[in-house]
Amino acid sequence: MLSAVDAHGEAVVLAGPQAKALATRLKEIPHFCPQCESPVIVKAGEINIPHFAHVSSTSCDSFSEPESPRHLAGKSDLFQWITKTAEAQMEARLPDQSQRPDILTGRIAVEYQCSSIPASLFKERTDKYTAKNLTPFWIYGGKAVERKGTYIKLSPFQRLFLRYNAQLGFYFISYCPDRKMFTIFEHIMPLTPSLCTASCRFAKVEDMTFPPSIPFKAAAPFPLQAFFDEKRRWIDQSLYFQQGRSHPFFKAVYASRRNPYLLPEFVGLPVPSGMSIRSHPIEWQFYLLAEQHKRPVEDIIRSRIKAGHLKEQPLPLAPDVTPEAAAAEYMALINELGISNATADSSTMFHKLQKEEQFVKVFGEKLTSRLMF
Ligand SMILES: [Zn+2]
Known part of the structure; x- marks a missing residue:
């Protein structure tokens, strides 16, 4: 702690260029914790800047020492x-x-x-x-x-x-x-x-x-092509390291007899509130597109989080940025882009790469303008 009070209740703060000199001067004078009122001493060593510390280690709730x-x-x-x-x-x-x-x-x-x-x-x-x-x-x-x-x-x-x-x-x-x-x-x-x-x-x-x-x-500008390249790398790594077949997303993809590499380009797009979900957008957007005719997208995303299929990233300082908002932004985005055929998978990797390139050309600007602030 850097603050204490003296016997007269005067507050003292050890900060600033004079802190060291002040610490030396205050060393012999009794000081007290402003919170628990127990005695504190001045410490001025080599490692730490000058500070106050409780004399006895009996805990004082408000200072978790040592800092x-x-x-x-x-x-x-x-x-x-x-x-x-x-x-x-x-x-x-x-x-x-x-x-x-x-x-x-x-x-x-x-x-x-x-x-x-x-x-x-x-x-x-x-x-x-x-x-x-x-x-x-x-x-x-x-x-x-x-x-x-x-x-x-x-x-x-x-x-x-x-x-x-x-x-x-x-x-x-x-x-x-x-x-x-x-x-x-x-x-x-x-x-x-x-x-x-x-x-x-x-x-x-x-x-x-x-x-x-x-x-x-x-x-x-947001690097959409790099985003697609990283998406491919993410699939590679997930399949390699995480036994893809037990991963709920890959399980769902394979169960529908599809290939994760060949899913349409618009499955897994960046949206601003995507920050609130610590899973790849390809995962949650796949779930949304697969179930959207059955229930509201907000419910889909929340129940997948509850089931442990998706990870939520708490953002206490940005309370409006939520998984539900991300789901709504994504549906609005693909609406705006005029995408309707959610099962337009590519037939080969070559085909997929061509389609991605085309997607970046046609939609890149529109999409990244929604991400920019
Ligand atoms: Zn105290």
């Missing part, structure tokens, strides 16, 4: 960043004591999250802030986003931080205290359940405004 050096350093940087232009409270206590944001500024509760927490806890904290009329501002502080060529790989935990904005599309903000730098990924679109396209920018903490304003940059 990692990275968390402490990031929190200190972010506090300095915000207080350059706004009033802020380090490790603020909310009136009902139920939550303690890392930093509270106005109605914004900043959470700098380095360690992985369950999606349910992330959502619970987000909802509690929202219920108190506070806007949670989650900043990712974990290990760097993995890159694969020109694509990125986002883990399910990293995806919890995704926000959606008409200009930036899906975006993701992380902060690294070692480099004093924000990394912003924007226009993020999934290519497969693990790979995404995105454009990336870096911003030094001193160059970033608070609240952050990110200048608009036009998105690069």
